[in-house]
Amino acid sequence: MIHLHDKVVLRVGLVAVVAATAGVAAAAAMATSQAPPAPVRPGDARAQLDAIKRYAEQSDPLVRAAGADPAAARPLGRDDRGMTIRAVDGRAARCVLTSDGTSFCATPEQVRRGQSLHIRNDCSRPRGDMRITVVLPASAVSAQLAYGVGAGAPMTVAGGVAWIDARTPAAGDATPVEIRARDRGGRLLPAIPIPGGFCPAD
Amino acid sequence: MWITSVNAHPRRRRARAVASLATVAVLSFVSAAYAFYDEDYGGSTVSAGGGYVESSGAHAFVFNSTAIANSGYLACQLLTKSGTYNLVDHGYGQCTQNATPDDYKWARGYNQSGSTTVVYGYAKTN
Numbered sequence: 001m002i003h004l005h006d007k008v009v010l011r012v013g014l015v016a017v018v019a020a021t022a023g024v025a026a027a028a029a030m031a032t033s034q035a036p037p038a039p040v041r042p043g044d045a046r047a048q049l050d051a052i053k054r055y056a057e058q059s060d061p062l063v064r065a066a067g068a069d070p071a072a073a074r075p076l077g078r079d080d081r082g083m084t085i086r087a088v089d090g091r092a093a094r095c096v097l098t099s100d101g102t103s104f105c106a107t108p109e110q111v112r113r114g115q116s117l118h119i120r121n122d123c124s125r126p127r128g129d130m131r132i133t134v135v136l137p138a139s140a141v142s143a144q145l146a147y148g149v150g151a152g153a154p155m156t157v158a159g160g161v162a163w164i165d166a167r168t169p170a171a172g173d174a175t176p177v178e179i180r181a182r183d184r185g186g187r188l189l190p191a192i193p194i195p196g197g198f199c200p201a202d
Numbered sequence: 203m204w205i206t207s208v209n210a211h212p213r214r215r216r217a218r219a220v221a222s223l224a225t226v227a228v229l230s231f232v233s234a235a236y237a238f239y240d241e242d243y244g245g246s247t248v249s250a251g252g253g254y255v256e257s258s259g260a261h262a263f264v265f266n267s268t269a270i271a272n273s274g275y276l277a278c279q280l281l282t283k284s285g286t287y288n289l290v291d292h293g294y295g296q297c298t299q300n301a302t303p304d305d306y307k308w309a310r311g312y313n314q315s316g317s318t319t320v321v322y323g324y325a326k327t328n
Contacts, residue, residue, distance in 0.1 A: 048295065056267070104296075
């Protein structure tokens with residue numbers, strides 16, 4: 001025998017369960033029913049950011065926004081800190097993914113203009129970790145990180161991508177200024193400048 | 203009375219158990235929904251060579267993304283203002299970065315290009 005009070009409690013409980021289930025289902029549907037976005041016009045920053053936001057709940061949203069599938073990325077190697085570097089081609093860009101969640105893409109035009117690099121800096125301490133990754137021109141077979149003075153540091157090159165682990169320069173340290181890539185014949189290709197400003201501050 | 207008595211009728215205990223579970227489910231869903239926070243920030247003109255846009259506050263951000271209108275060099279940054287956490291990623295056109303939710307961090311986007319332009323930012327928690 002169920003008392004009237006218990007029936008009311010039971011009904012309220014069942015309604016709550018149904019409501020919660022429907023809410024979770026609706027949230028899940030919103031997260032999974034997104035259609036692939038239309039290609040974004042280069043230079044339309046607002047649209048580019050919106051395209052990335054569409055995938056913000058998934059891994060490597062920037063890569064997905066570029067029309068590439070992160071799961072299809074092929075491993076190129078590891079950096080000195082044990083991170084796996086992978087690459088995959090998107091609609092109009094080559095994308096590079098690192099196992100710490102970093103990713104970036106570069107179009108052929110950006111590669112041609114020397115604007116195909118990504119730099120990560122740990123600015124929480126002096127001389128924190130710095131990783132420089134770059135998509136190289138197709139003819140490049142080697143690359144070197146050049147500092148203002150002295151010899152450069154060789155970069156690891158694989159699959160058209162070069163990377164190097166270094167330290168964020170502190171005041172007075174030598175600062176990397178460009179990446180110098182060479183083709184199979186040893187000829188120097190146009191330099192890829194490193195703009196600096198590693199640890200922007202107020 | 204929500205405390206189940208050992209002497210209560212089995213159906214009554216079942217009804218109370220169902221209601222309790224439902225309450226927990228609803229509260230969990232509601233609290234999860236409220237815990238999530240995301241924010242579009244910036245969208246304003248930023249001076250060349252280091253001007254920045256910033257989130258309206260510090261949150262347990264795990265994702266930050268920025269885009270620059272002139273496709274130039276930019277940076278995205280997640281930082282605590284005490285400096286204990288300060289991760290900066292640089293690139294051309296757009297930038298994304300991930301972080302753990304351990305700290306309440308500010309999200310920023312820097313114009314590191316050579317001309318004044320608009321920088322957009324988006325950051326979110328888990």
